Amino acid sequence: MSRTAFALLYFGCIFILCEAESISQKPQAFESFNVSYIQNLGSCSYSVVISTSCSSTSYTRDQISIAFGDAYGNQIYVPRLDDPSTRTFEQCSSDTFEIYGPCAYQICYVYLYRSGPDGWKPESVKIYGYNSRAVTFYYDTFIPSDIWYGFNYCNTASSSHRQIGQRSFLFVIILFALCALL
Template sequence: MAKALSLLLLLLFISASFQASSCLESVKGRPQELRSFKIQEHQEAGSGRGCSYTVKIKTSCSSKRITRDAISLAFGDAYSNEVYAPRLDDPSSGTFESCSTDTFKIQGPCGYGVCYLYLRRDGRDGWTPEWVQVYEPHVSRALTFYYGSPIPNGIWYGFNNCPRVSQSATTDGLVSSI
């Protein structure tokens, strides 16, 4: 009886551990500069199509106590659905203070799985993010992009793990390149 109870508790622990780890998914690789990144022109807000994303950004403890840098964010999927937030910073509200986590609700087009994310820093303070988490609508897990190093000034810096689209798919008009 004790062995059966121990086995049951072990199985419950393993199941709970697996479920907890499946709530967060991390993106592999290191952030890269992308000098040619261009923000897409978006459709008018009256198009009736849109989703709300929750984005959490953890500022590194190695970052300055406060920053006056302008921080922008862009993320999207392999099908050119891009969410853009031109200015997330607000020094008067304590946004992006050292060792803090800030949460944003950002509206944008509904996508099909975030696979790229870029941050842009403009300023002299040298703000350093630790990580960025994106919670997609109707998805129970967050996608985590790990930075851990200062963002270069004046360029988009981040991750692109979108699958490569075959030439036949793009010529058939099924998918456009990002």
Template structure:
């Protein structure tokens, strides 16, 4: 009984001192037909982000499709990369990991990510990891073939209170 109580107290203390893992809770990505890229945020400070995209081992062997990405925080700061693909450099091959340096406005904790694929080859990302200067690294788990011509991804911004992000 004492050991069980001690264990529960330890779990409670761990949840206070280590509040949230760096991964977004796995859930199904969704279509977002009404997603609009925000105009340039010229007044915002500029930051560099490292984005690592792992292509699933069950994806097509390679893709010539155009791949774009947008991510941001609960305050409306958004980073947009119009084209990440480059068929000549073997980007997004099956079982590969590609890393990109992307500049954009500085964000707080990143809570949404959408990918856009345009083309006929098909592509299945496994996960996308984003590291920035003002926020913990975050991982979004896809493991779905992206539909063609629509933004597809995650929005976990409404799951947190604004005070929890700061």
């Protein structure tokens, strides 16, 4: 293989890896998020593990809510996860919640809601469900007060992966054409 073809292959791989990295998103505020749309399709159990960042406040007295669901409109909502008497959401800790709600398929979105004066910085939220594989959402940022804040990968993840797959395929075709010319 010539040096030119090798260089093209090398830089093409770097391009593809950079594109793949750009899929990961930071949490977003979702002002129009509506927790009133809850289907009651059976009752399922979910295990939710929330890790609080070591750079969070030592503990919070804020009220913390969570809503998560799938791409089909199945939504699980818990109005209060916090319990100041048990020092939930302490700095550098993980809290596990057993939540019961409507059955959902693959969980693809999660939103947290914080209300109070203390502030709170979750590291991650990991959700285990009966009909879905475990999924982790990485926050690592302070949650703004009085707004739903989180991730929605229900539509974007599959289209982003498809776009990278198409670009990768195109790059391979161009590389083969260049190798044939050399």
